[in-house]
Amino acid sequence: xxxxxxxxxxxxxxxxxxxxxxxxxxxxxxxxxxxxxxxxxxxxxxxxxxxxxxxxxxxxxxxxxxxxxxxxxxxxxxxxxxxxxxxxxxxxxxxxxxxxxxxxxxxxxxxxxxxxxxxxxxxxxxxxxxxxxxxxxxxxxxxxxxxxxxxxxxxxxxxxxxxxxxxxxxxxxxxxxxxxxxxxxxxxxxxxxxxxxxxxxx
Numbered sequence: 793x794x795x796x797x798x799x800x801x802x803x804x805x806x807x808x809x810x811x812x813x814x815x816x817x818x819x820x821x822x823x824x825x826x827x828x829x830x831x832x833x834x835x836x837x838x839x840x841x842x843x844x845x846x847x848x849x850x851x852x853x854x855x856x857x858x859x860x861x862x863x864x865x866x867x868x869x870x871x872x873x874x875x876x877x878x879x880x881x882x883x884x885x886x887x888x889x890x891x892x893x894x895x896x897x898x899x900x901x902x903x904x905x906x907x908x909x910x911x912x913x914x915x916x917x918x919x920x921x922x923x924x925x926x927x928x929x930x931x932x933x934x935x936x937x938x939x940x941x942x943x944x945x946x947x948x949x950x951x952x953x954x955x956x957x958x959x960x961x962x963x964x965x966x967x968x969x970x971x972x973x974x975x976x977x978x979x980x981x982x983x984x985x986x987x988x989x990x991x992x993x994x
Contacts, residue, residue: 794819796832797841799993802893802957803855804842809949810859812986813869818844826901856886859946871946882940885932885947888925889954895921896954900961922958922965929954930971939977952981960992 795811795818797804811818825832825839835843836853844852844861852858863872873879895918902910902918929951933939939947955978958965968975981987 793817793847794821794845796821796823796835796843796845798822798824800960801841802897802953802992803890805956805990805992806855806950806953807842807844807858807862808990809953809986810862810871810946812989813871813949814862814866815868816862816865856883856890863946871944871949873940873945878940882945882947885929885939886950888928889947889950892922892925892929892954893957895919895925896957896961925954926967926971926974930974933973933977935973948977948981952978952987956987956992 793816795804795807797807797820799822808820823830823832823841825841830839832841832843833839835845835851838853840853842853842855842858844858846852852861860872863870872882899915899918899922902915929939933951936942938944939951951974955967955974958967968978
């Protein structure tokens with residue numbers, strides 16, 4: 793298998809962490825989808841990363857689809873519960889964290905446009921999504937050791953990726969001061985090899 797993606801994408805990082813936790817060997821092909829010479833559209837008609845290229849040449853895209861598939865390949869370090877109720881809870885965490893990443897990525901790309909072309913109202917709307925998302929994650933985490941129950945799961949992976957992406961792109965967002973329980977979780981995750989080895993790079 794081959795994973796196509798950039799080193800800055802939180803969605804690619806999510807897949808890389810799951811690969812590491814599941815101990816699945818996979819070649820990483822770095823490709824930035826918004827560069828003129830990108831090959832991503834050849835593998836994903838939507839032109840987005842990550843893309844997982846299977847051994848038979850078929851492809852999977854969207855990080856949620858990819859990690860769900862990877863979790864079924866081996867019983868090592870199961871990250872998504874099998875039972876419907878807990879599975880839905882973990883996937884809900886994923887939707888929340890991914891939404892924060894989507895909003896942050898939207899802001900980053902909008903700010904790459906000339907200032908006179910930037911939509912201030914749109915930027916504020918995306919910022920509000922981030923702040924509301926952080927509040928929701930903090931409230932739901934509470935004083936628990938992990939996002940879902942008492943074990944490490946995909947919920948923690950996605951929250952760690954979202955917080956890491958905010959640190960990477962928007963260090964001015966002081967989420968640690970507002971949400972010390974998220975900081976505690978982030979510090980715990982930062983010590984895991986899968987997180988250390990996948991820190992975002994510009």
